[in-house]
Amino acid sequence: MSSFKALFGPSREKIWRQLSSEVGGQFHEGGLLTQSAVQARADDWIITLDTFTQHAGNSHQTYTRLRAPYFNPESFRFEIYRAGMFSGLGKALGMEDIEVGHARFDRDFVIKSNAPRRVRRLFDNRKIRHLIDAQPKIHLSVKGHDGLFGKFPAGVDELHFRSTGTIKDLAQLRTLFDLFAEVLQQVCHEGKAYEDDIRIHIRRLRAPGGRIKDKYVLWEGDGPRRDAAAALGRLGDPAAVPALASVLGDEDPLLAARAIEALARIQDRKAAGPLIRLLGDMREADGARVGDRVADALRKLGEGELVDIVVGAFGGEFGRLKAYDGEYRAQVIEALGDALEGVSGTHAANALAEINAVEALPRLREVLRSTGARNPTGQAISSAIKALEARAALPRAAAAADVDIDTLPRSAQESL
Template sequence: MNFLKSLFGPSRKDIWRQLAREVDGQFHEGGFLSPFAVQARTGDWILTLDTYTSGDGKTNQTFTRLRAPYFNPDGFRFEIYRAGLLSGLGKAMGLQDIEVGHPRFDRDFVIKGDAPRRVRRLFDNRKIRSGIHVQPRIHLSVKRHGKWFGKFPDGVDELHFRAERAIKDLAQLRALFDLFGEILRHVCYDGKAEPDDAPLHIRRLRSPGGRVMDKYVLWKGDGPRRDAATELGRLGDPAAIPALADVLWDEDTVLGSRAVEALARMRHPAAAGPLVPLLGDARKAAGLRFRDGVADALRQLGEGDPVETVRAALGGDFGPLKAYDGGHRAGIIAALGHALEGSAGAHAANALAEIHAVEALPRLREVQRSLGTRDATGQAVAAAIGKLEARAALPRAAAAADVEVDTLPRSARAPGPDPGTLPRGSQAP
């Protein structure tokens, strides 16, 4: 074996192992009919290097490919390859030829895209152009993953490199990893390596979560979203409140906890509203620790009253609830609605009836369809529905705005008509 190495040099497997060490990645051994691969994380993205074979069985060609799924909500697409290769492929995919304004680059490569300004901005990056130039064979594109054929979540596409033959040049492979990192930073974060602005982190937070598995993990969206929530809390920009509110009920309860902490750090009045309904969160995955975190966050925001009000109601004490006159009535009703399917469901139903919360009827009916009346909670829900439906059926007073002022009776002291215009009696002088 050492003799062969001295004669032919290190094997591709050895070189790819070395690459994995240099990019701080992982080498996957592979197996029967499964090629070995290298994976590494750069920023928010997982890069996967492997090979595949394509052909008709008689003549097969081996290709090296590098893939990186990324969040691409606006569907920006481009394709680039050396002039003379794959001519016309991009046009068939609906892309147009684009010159980017760098004569040598425009001469050596065919560049296609669906947004010329963005394509020119991308290839105006000198590092990206240099990284493409050093690749002797290159076909680089954004592969779209639709609903029917893709493994990835909605909005996630794939930056995809392909070259004929199995590449075993370590410098070329390392340059390819660096190129991918630079392109991904540009198309996702406008080239910022250390972003410190809220809009960028809001975009990260709104990317899909979860993971996609093949032979190994190809997409893992939880980590970047969690980091984004933490960064938004640190930055304290109120513009992030709606995005943080959107993930409070996410299946990833770690992400939800990060969002709760971020809202608490905002110290902004609008941050409390999305948190109040979570006081009744009955999800088993959330647990007591999560709800305690919500309560602590509300207290930090100066909103301890809703916390004590909901906790008392879920314990069967409705006095604080009936006396509550703060600005979070809707949130408290939502919290009680969420609690209907938890261990305090009967108390939650009775509490909604006590405060005449007719707006909770849709939620109560939903829970009734799920639970029936087979237990104490179901019976309490049915009783609450009966009380609230009876109340909702009562006639309501007309709104003051519906009454014309001129038609109202006037008081005796109100000025009347001129007495001189009144008819006089027969005995009048």
């Protein structure tokens, strides 16, 4: 056995397990139908090392690859390989040959991109050039995942490396992981330390959520978005309010909760309208109802009186709601519409009828179709629809602009 090891060297499994330990990753042991793999996190990204085999007739070729999905809304593409290795693969993607301004690097590598200025900034990073130069074989590119067989959410692409054969050189593999971490930091954050950069956190917040799993998890988008929302709250910049408001209705209730907390910390009045819409939100996040979190945030924004009015309507008290003529009527109606499918559904339907909210008719009909009219809430919704339809059918007073001046009444003494 010792002579066998001396001839072929350490096994891939042994080397890859050691690599996993060094990069703080996880080793996935292969089976009959799966290859072993190493995964490690670098900030928001998951880097995966494995092998795959391509078959052509009776022959086959094994490749080592690294891949890391990342948010790429600008569809930035690049491809780099050593001169003489490949033909012009990138031309079909609308990419052109680029010189990045470093003579030896331009001589030794072919670089293609659809964004010349951006790829020059990427390869102006000395560490990236050094890590690429250390690879005896390299084909590094951004692969899109659009179309019928795309695995990833819209806007997510994959940083992809491949090389023929199975790489078992520990130093080379460690260098590849370092290269991926540096390139991802550069293309996503322009190399900046992003702890206090509001623009980067807004970008992170706008990335897709969800979780993509192949043989193992390849992409987890919710965690970085939650972290970004919390960071924006910590930074306290009102410029983040629109971005935070845009995720309040996200499918991930924990992200909504982090955004609500952030808006409460920023304390900008522009957040009130988007928050009021969610007073009827019944989702649970970290043991608390989203609507209750919204109520707390609105009180911090000085809207405690309006919170009491809407919460009172959820409990069947409509007097103050009927008297309300403030700027947030549309948002209050949306909050009542959200509450139709919760425990306060009956009161919410009655409240909409009480304030003559004919604009809520589409929402009322939608809920009635899904719940039916047999239970108390359904009956209240049905009654509200009838009342509001009757009101909507009433003739409306003509606007002054629609009235001919000659038809207006005159005093008896006025001359014709």
